[in-house]
Amino acid sequence: MKFPPTIRLFLVPILNSCKGYELSSYSWQPGSRTIFLDIRTRRNMVRLLIHEVLHVQHPKWSESKILKETSKQFMSMGWRARSVFLIEAMSRAKIGWPPKEDKKNG
Numbered sequence: 001m002k003f004p005p006t007i008r009l010f011l012v013p014i015l016n017s018c019k020g021y022e023l024s025s026y027s028w029q030p031g032s033r034t035i036f037l038d039i040r041t042r043r044n045m046v047r048l049l050i051h052e053v054l055h056v057q058h059p060k061w062s063e064s065k066i067l068k069e070t071s072k073q074f075m076s077m078g079w080r081a082r083s084v085f086l087i088e089a090m091s092r093a094k095i096g097w098p099p100k101e102d103k104k105n106g
């Protein structure tokens with residue numbers, strides 16, 4: 001799996017660890033082609049990003065279908081493919097929140 005060039009990735013501090021668990025390590029809204037990721041997550045970032053990319057690419061899929069496909073994609077990738085995916089994603093990532101006027105353009 002490739003990280004699509006049309007998806008925007010922002011690295012932001014959205015993890016909520018005040019209750020001792022991760023409330024949210026990413027944020028995604030229907031119709032949006034923007035993914036938010038908090039790199040402090042203890043979860044696998046490649047897997048998280050695959051999950052969010054699938055949401056963007058298949059907005060009508062159910063969460064269970066997304067989860068199933070995430071596992072399938074992730075497990076089919078070796079360490080090298082996962083490395084390439086991560087570099088592709090991070091080379092396009094911006095640090096911080098998008099400018100306000102950007103938000104409605106998704």
Ligand SMILES: [Zn+2]
Pocket residue numbers: 051055063066
């Ligand atoms: Zn999901």
